[in-house]
Amino acid sequence: MPRIAPSIEDALAAVTDGCVLAVAREVSGVAMAATCALVRRETRNLHLIALPTSSMQADLLIGAGCVTALETSAVSLGEFGPAPRFAAAVIAGALRMRDATCPALHAAFQAGERGEPFAPLRGLIGSDILKYRIDWKVIDNPFAADDPIVLVPAIRPDVALFHAPMADRAGNVWIGRQRELATMAHAAEKTVVTVERIHPGDLLADPVLAAGTLPGFYIDAIALAERGAWPLPLPDHYPADQEHLAEYARLAATPDGFARYLERYVHASRAA
């Protein structure tokens, strides 16, 4: 049974230097408070995999020097523009980049959760994404003549990390309709979750809640983090902090500005 950790830092023990860390897209629930804790802890050499895209979380981790390899379909700050630390790291050659496309990542995690070695996927043939992905293969569909199809290897990350609305004392986590969070947890070796609050009852006892619940069976550590997705949104709970994201985009545009951002908002919150 997963324990409710006394702190976010305790819950993050599984995220070790050099591990393969899977993170969620912005609309699913991004563990931003935990991400700041990883930066403060000076986590290094992460192999980050976004399912299937990332925004400020990847940019922050890359800018802070926590990431050496990145697999994603995109990193963008959305209406706040390009992700500046991500772009700068790629241009500097400081990041081992594996460009993907969204359904390839979904398929690879689904293969991972089933314990299968790979997943087939349409599309991709003739793209430069495929050209640069030497780990992806093209085979002939064994069930039809002259029908090439791409295979992507399964993804089984060391740790999946995300933020969710609530967990109960037994470690069950309510994810609602954000089903890819379940896929992430099923595929990962370990799963770390931060939650807004502790649900007083048993999430699996109520059939309405149970349908949106990820059982504690798949989860290794939970920490309470109120507004733990801030400044990103937690859908159906709170919107993005537009002003803060605009400030991040402005500061992160330069290395000095990014350092000021870290000082002001990431390192300062340790003392707070």
Add this chain to the structure above:
Amino acid sequence: MQAAPPEDSCRDEELLACVIRGLIGDARHVAVGNASPIPAAAALLARAEGQGRPYVSLLQSRKHNFFTDGGRELFDCAGRGRVDVFFLSGAQIDGQGNINLVAIGDPARPQVRFPGSFGSAFLYYVVPKVILFRTEHSRRTLVAKVDFISAPGTSAPNVYRPGGPVALITNRCVFLFDKDKGRFRLASVHPGHSAAEIAEHTGFAYDAPETVGVTPKPSVQSLRLLRGAVAGELAEVYPQFTAQVFGRRHGSAS
């Protein structure tokens, strides 16, 4: 807040939305990705005119989005043939319909890095009508050959490809894509623009008729719907765009 524009004039965004609405035609399901307010307006206009048909999925929206099976559902839907129309853009688009969402220069050490390909390398192949959309029509964006192919405009005959580009809409004109030739044909220029101007600002070769027509202006009925019901729905997802183009805010009375 600005006054509503008169019904005999329209803004560029309204013209483009109505052109796209025409290209959508009759469809069951139109999906719109991120950062696409004009295609979203076109899809919502199609739904308003079709009294509920097509289904419209705005991926950024809570309200205009029926998916309950996570991020994969859109792609599963499309792979199964259940998305009829989608929209893509590119930092670069070339004359063969190839799009680049990744980088300028050598992708390993690029001069400029863009966010990435998102779902394009799948959706471009399986959605029957992909409408390309780029509001900066210049030799910088419409190029002879893209630096990185996020997704190709056409595929070899043996590659599974029920989908692909049908048109490219810019701030200056409408190109239609000829799938057999694998190249664009100039279909119309927007009011106030000329065929010579298109040639000057387009970096790729394309076909053109001897005389090029002018993109038709939206009907009064379409403009009314766009400025009324559609603007109200669009404000949830694109508040700044809606305020700027339609002079109204989320929640304001129609």
